[in-house]
Amino acid sequence: MSGTSPYLIPPEDLGTLFPDEPSFRADQLREWLYRSPVLTADEMTNLPSSLRETIGDALWPFEVEVDQSADNGRTRKWLFRSPDGAAIEAVLMGYRKRTTICISSQVGCAMGCTFCATGQFGFDRHLEAGEIVAQVAYANAFLRRFPIAGSPDHVTNVVYMGMGEPLANYDRVRESLRRLIDVSGLSARSVTVSTVGVVPGIQRLADEPWPVYLAVSLHGADDETRSRLVPLNDRYPLETVIEAAKGYFDSKGRRLSIEWTLIAGANDSDDQARKLAVIARRLRAHVNVIALNPTPLSADRPSDGDRIHSFLETLISNGANATLRETRGQEIDAACGQLRLRSATE
Numbered sequence: 395m396s397g398t399s400p401y402l403i404p405p406e407d408l409g410t411l412f413p414d415e416p417s418f419r420a421d422q423l424r425e426w427l428y429r430s431p432v433l434t435a436d437e438m439t440n441l442p443s444s445l446r447e448t449i450g451d452a453l454w455p456f457e458v459e460v461d462q463s464a465d466n467g468r469t470r471k472w473l474f475r476s477p478d479g480a481a482i483e484a485v486l487m488g489y490r491k492r493t494t495i496c497i498s499s500q501v502g503c504a505m506g507c508t509f510c511a512t513g514q515f516g517f518d519r520h521l522e523a524g525e526i527v528a529q530v531a532y533a534n535a536f537l538r539r540f541p542i543a544g545s546p547d548h549v550t551n552v553v554y555m556g557m558g559e560p561l562a563n564y565d566r567v568r569e570s571l572r573r574l575i576d577v578s579g580l581s582a583r584s585v586t587v588s589t590v591g592v593v594p595g596i597q598r599l600a601d602e603p604w605p606v607y608l609a610v611s612l613h614g615a616d617d618e619t620r621s622r623l624v625p626l627n628d629r630y631p632l633e634t635v636i637e638a639a640k641g642y643f644d645s646k647g648r649r650l651s652i653e654w655t656l657i658a659g660a661n662d663s664d665d666q667a668r669k670l671a672v673i674a675r676r677l678r679a680h681v682n683v684i685a686l687n688p689t690p691l692s693a694d695r696p697s698d699g700d701r702i703h704s705f706l707e708t709l710i711s712n713g714a715n716a717t718l719r720e721t722r723g724q725e726i727d728a729a730c731g732q733l734r735l736r737s738a739t740e
């Protein structure tokens with residue numbers, strides 16, 4: 395039976411794992427966990443074998459239940475399973491100059507966005523800071539052994555766009571940022587936190603020391619359209635989200651992103667595009683348009699190619715900065731939440 399994963403212990407307290415050892419042992423372990431992660435404790439070559447055995451098979455706070463690849467090995471999706479049964483999804487994507495991991499911050503999500511597989515599943519629990527950081531560390535350990543050809547051999551970018559609403563799990567997400575940036579040495583400029591518009595969370599994040607990128611998932615350019623897709627809009631209406639995002643931009647100077655999932659007949663009209671362009675110009679934000687990845691529990695469908703094209707054209711001709719986001723890993727249900735949905739319904 396395994397003990398506690400060292401990722402669940404704050405990096406400064408790792409000495410508690412080996413109380414009888416000199417403190418440099420904890421420093422060595424911290425290096426392995428946060429600076430050069432490995433898949434097994436056996437690979438921590440400068441630790442005496444007795445200490446490696448103490449960690450044993452409890453190195454990771456989860457097991458790898460599903461490991462799938464797509465796009466000729468450039469996309470990799472993991473479904474991790476924690477001992478309490480929680481499902482944690484992460485997707486690794488290799489590009490020419492970036493290796494990006496999309497991580498989860500919660501098990502499920504309480505926000506209930508109509509088109510989102512995670513939202514349809516409801517909320518299970520928050521992820522611990524260590525469970526969030528371990529997704530990144532696992533990807534680095536994996537890449538060390540199985541690099542993606544033509545992409546950086548370590549994680550260069552982290553996006554909080556997997557399952558869950560990061561700003562609804564503020565303190566643990568904050569601690570995960572601290573560990574990734576201050577302990578692992580990742581640049582804050584390589585991190586993007588995506589939120590559906592938890593206004594107090596955006597305001598708190600603006601006061602943190604790290605200039606991470608903020609992505610705001612809008613999906614509707616007026617309250618009526620947005621509330622139909624994003625129930626949280628009733629609590630934090632569009633204008634309050636825009637103001638909070640503007641405050642973030644003013645405080646950090648980081649270009650904002652607006653995420654917009656295009657759903658046929660729901661938010662794909664040229665009228666919405668024109669209104670969105672006004673918001674994007676006001677925030678000097680970049681709009682990422684994403685075609686809906688259909689989910690089994692909803693009748694929503696993606697817009698067809700012509701509509702997507704017209705929506706983008708209207709955005710751009712109205713002065714917005716916008717691109718259609720490349721979708722990755724469709725054959726492996728890489729839209730976060732979907733792998734878990736499949737494993738639960740089959």
Ligand code: SAH
Pocket residue numbers: 509510511554555556557558559560588589590609610611653654655684685686687688689729
């Ligand atoms: N809760 C945060 C981060 C996780 S969702 C947020 O909502 O921003 C990350 C992104 O995936 C969001 O922009 C969301 O709109 C998008 N998304 C969710 N379900 C989707 C689907 N079925 N197809 C396409 N994009 C989806």
Ligand code: SF4
Pocket residue numbers: 503504505506507510511512513514556557558559590611
């Ligand atoms: Fe939660 Fe984001 Fe999905 Fe909405 S889109 S339900 S906030 S994970």
